[in-house]
Amino acid sequence: MGKSLAVSPLAPARFPDLPVIDGVTFATIAAGVRYQGRTDVMLAKLAPGSAVAGAFTRSATRAAPVLDCQAKIGGASNEGAAIVVNSGNANAFTGRGGIDAVEAITAAAAEVCGVPQARVFTSSTGVIGEPLPHERITDALGELHASLSPSGIADAAKAIMTTDTFPKGASATVEVDGRTVSIAGIAKGSGMIAPDMATMLVYIFTDAQIDQDKLQHRLSTHTESTFNCITVDSDTSTSDALIMAATGASGVDVSDNEDFDAALRGVMLDLAHQVVKDGEGASKFVEIAVTGASNDDDAKTHALAIANSPLIKTAIAGEDPNWGRVVMAIGKSGAAADRDRLSIRFGDVEVARDGWRSPDYSEEAAAAHMQGENIVIGVDLGLGEGTCTVWTCDLTHGYIDINADYRS
Amino acid sequence: MGKSLAVSPLAPARFPDLPVIDGVTFATIAAGVRYQGRTDVMLAKLAPGSAVAGAFTRSATRAAPVLDCQAKIGGASNEGAAIVVNSGNANAFTGRGGIDAVEAITAAAAEVCGVPQARVFTSSTGVIGEPLPHERITDALGELHASLSPSGIADAAKAIMTTDTFPKGASATVEVDGRTVSIAGIAKGSGMIAPDMATMLVYIFTDAQIDQDKLQHRLSTHTESTFNCITVDSDTSTSDALIMAATGASGVDVSDNEDFDAALRGVMLDLAHQVVKDGEGASKFVEIAVTGASNDDDAKTHALAIANSPLIKTAIAGEDPNWGRVVMAIGKSGAAADRDRLSIRFGDVEVARDGWRSPDYSEEAAAAHMQGENIVIGVDLGLGEGTCTVWTCDLTHGYIDINADYRS
Known part of the structure; x- marks a missing residue:
């Protein structure tokens, strides 16, 4: 990524004010891993007593840092911990050298931070297949380590960016x-985004107190309906990871607190939506809400078939209420559908019902909805109680510009 | 489709000279189904004794003409037959009216041609969800019928086009x-092309003599390795169909002839390749050859994950030998892969071996291959004997131009 990209038109007006989380400090630096003139490494240090949970890509070709994190998450330790993240190089498909690089970074960070190496988690994001200059x-x-600060989280959000056009933060x-x-x-995340956890890098911190297994359970559950329900381009990264730390510094136990649970899902959904809103080339934020499927799995299969269809994504870019392409995507998804029970709406405008164009279909009303920035496609299969909502963006010339460039 | 599209740079120099097939006559007309100033309906009439076989989309929302053909193919009859095809309107998701339209067309064609209605096959291609003006x-x-001619096949190839930029023909x-x-x-076919038979319209004729069940078996078998191994955009049509007729007029029985079998597959592959070469916006013809998979099904899953990856297709458009994205696609496909046994080549240039960049990797050599018009991506999984080759095109600004237009 040599050039600067224009900030997504869907970006929030500004980075939010994030609360300081007791027990976590952050630092960033311009280490020149690949990019010049910007920060590209972040360090987060966690106080003793922190519970750490994670969710990771299921790619069969996942990168060395992911494999290392997966091996460490859930380990019983009450000592401090550290997270080291670099942008610019994914340390993926880098063979034995990739494993050695993770070993070197985690050993050095453990030494510097005074925490066990088994409690140092790393992520790398950027180009695949290039040796990581880990030194x-x-x-x-x-x-x-010398510059760690409780208020460094906003800078951390910037240091982990690759093709992102804005840093992403959320809080509760x-x-x-x-x-x-x-x-x-x-x-961070804007391309190579498809739901197979996490297809991006996400770090969430809380000062609440909660056991590791309970934290892991909540994180895994909410990942399914947030980060695993977004897609930009159907392409799943080899590298991406969600790590959450609960420092317990507040002394407030939230193990069975439903408000905390809802707030956590809210933060996760907010971040997931921001990733879609920074989707490469995105000009529209699109919600696909499927109801009436035979079961929830079928609903998700249909929703993702719609969300990943290049023909639908280009129609949205062109502000075309082309519901015939939605019929096509449902037909190809492989999940159960009955053409003659299907209904489709764009926003509040019903466009198709019972296998046929709606009797009161208004092309003008449907087209008016498509001209907005937030598009909703509703599909009811008329078969059962299965539901799923996923989020995506449109497919524009911007996506081609970004990805057809030589080695973005 | 109001505007004219530039002819694909991958188009053959000219439409081939196709042999006259004894027992088949063709006619075309500008009926104004949707388009103005061009032919849009073709009629093919088959002599008594013709065997007719077919293969069809498996979409759950397939169109009325497809359902009608599927019900008729394989029926025992020695009488004549007819094929009626229109472009401009797919008669898909048109409810009861769609079925009535097929009934009206097949009844009228049976009457005019003097063949049983159960031997009249129709196809429709074009916009989805609009009532077909069947009258x-x-x-x-x-x-x-009055203008049927044995030499009309080239005109027939033109009448069935939609967003195609050139007519497609092949012979042996x-x-x-x-x-x-x-x-x-x-x-015909250039968008909404993904392998789930047939994702396009194809009509093949021979004067050979062969039983219907044997013809059907050959057609189904070869469809798997030809039309079901191409993809333009991963989107599967609701409408498309392959119909083959053997008139038997030569009196030559080919039921067990291997040369005929090979020639038939050759014609099918040639037509399939032409569809990819007319892929919407295509500037490169891409072969993905997967070997060493655990089995053939896994090989196909990997090959299609690569062929349908927007990140790979845009990299090819940008002439970028970005093999990291190939690693990504293999990882996400869901089929078995072992990162450290994987090797990848672009043309003859090995870029990765054993989970690592090839020791003698030359970026220049790989980039040189990418600058050609015909791109070959070879992947060996190193796991078993499974193989599959699929064909696709790149993803360019042209695809967005064509599909983001209002109701193409």
Whole structure:
């Protein structure tokens, strides 16, 4: 990525004010891993007592840092922990050298931070197949550690960006028995995004207290309906990861608190939506809401077939209420459908019902909905109770511009 | 489709000279189904004794003409037959009215041609969800029948086009015991092309003699390795169909002739390749050859994951030998893969081996291959004997131009 990309038209007006999370400090640096003139490594240090949970890509060709994190998550330890993330190089498909690079970075970070190596988690994002110049990272760890700050999360969100056009953050605060706990998260991702957890990098922090297994359970559950329900281009990354740490510094136990659970899902969904809104070339944010499927799995299969259809994504880019292509996508998805029970709406405009164009179909009304920035495609299969909602963006010339460039 | 599209740069220099097939006559007309100023209906009439076989889309939302053909193919009859095809309107998702339209067209064609209605096969291609003005077709049948000619196949190839930029034809002749039989086929298709038979319209004719069940078996078998191994955009049509007729007029029985079998597959593959070469916006013809998979099904899953990846297709458009994206696609496909046994080549240039960039990798050599018009991506999984080859095209601005237009 040599050039600067224009900021997505769907970007929020500004980066949100994220609360300081007791027990976490952040630092960033311009280590020159690949990019010049910008930060590209972040370090997050977690206080002793932190529970760490994670969710990861299921790619069969996942990268060395992912495999290393997966092996470590869930390990019993009450000691401190650290997260090291670099952008510019994914350390993926880098053979034995990739494993050695992870070993070198985690060993050095453990030493610098005074935490066990088994509690150092790394992520790498960027080009695949190039050796990671890991000494640029290990050389920078001392300076990083010296500059750790509780308020560094906004800078961290910038350091992990690749083709992102804006940094992504979200937060929530929850009252529990008159005391407040906070959640703050950051994410990167804009291409190679398809739902197979996580297809992006996401780091979420809270000062709440919760056991590792309960935290893991919540994270895994909510991942299914948030990060695993977004797609930009149907392409699943080899590298991506969601790591969440609960420092417990607030002393407030949220193990069975439903408000906390809802707030956590809210932060995850907010970050997931921001990734879609930074989808490469995106000009529209699209919700696909499927109801009436035989079961939830079928609903998701249909929703993703629609969300990943190049013909539908280009029609949305062209503001064309081309519901015939929605019929096509449902037909090809492989999940159960009965053409003659199907109904489709664009926004509030019903365009098809019972296998036929709606009797009161208005092309003008449907076209008016397509001209907005937020598009909703509703599909009811008329078969059962299965539902699923997924989010995507349109497919524009911008996507081609970004990805047809020489080695983006 | 109001505007004229530039002819694909991958188009053959000219439409081939197709042999006259004894027992088949063709006619075309400009019936104004949707388009103005061009032919849009073709009639093919088959002599008594013709065997008719077919293969059809498996879409769950397939169109009325497809359902009608599927019900009729394989029926025992020695009488004549007819094929009626219109472009401009797919008669898909048109409810009860769609079925009535097929009934009206097949009844009228049976009457005009003097064949049983159960031997009249129709196809429709074009916009989905609009009522088919079938009386424009039935009104034209008399004039069509009056102009039937054995040499009309080239005009037929033009009348069935939608967003195609060139008509598609292929042929073969085979010597059997000193006598010659001929095969001639035509096809249309350039978008909404993904392998789930047939994702296009294809009509193949031969004067060879062969039983219907044997013809059907050969057609189905070869469809798997030809039309079901191409993809333009992963989107499967609701409408498309392959119909083959063997008139038997040569009196040469080819039931067990291997040369005929090979020639038939050759014609099918040639037509399939032409469809890819007319892929919407295509600038490169791409072969994905997968070997060493655990089995043939896995090989096909990997090959299609690569062929349908927007990131790979845009990289090819940008002439970028971005093999990291090939690793990504293999990882996401869901079929068995072992990162550290994988090798990848672009043309003759090995770019990756054993989970790592090839030791003698030359970016220049790989880039040189990508600059050609015919791109070969070879992948060996190193796991077993499974193989599959599929064909696709790149994803360019032209695809967006064509499909983001208002109701193409």
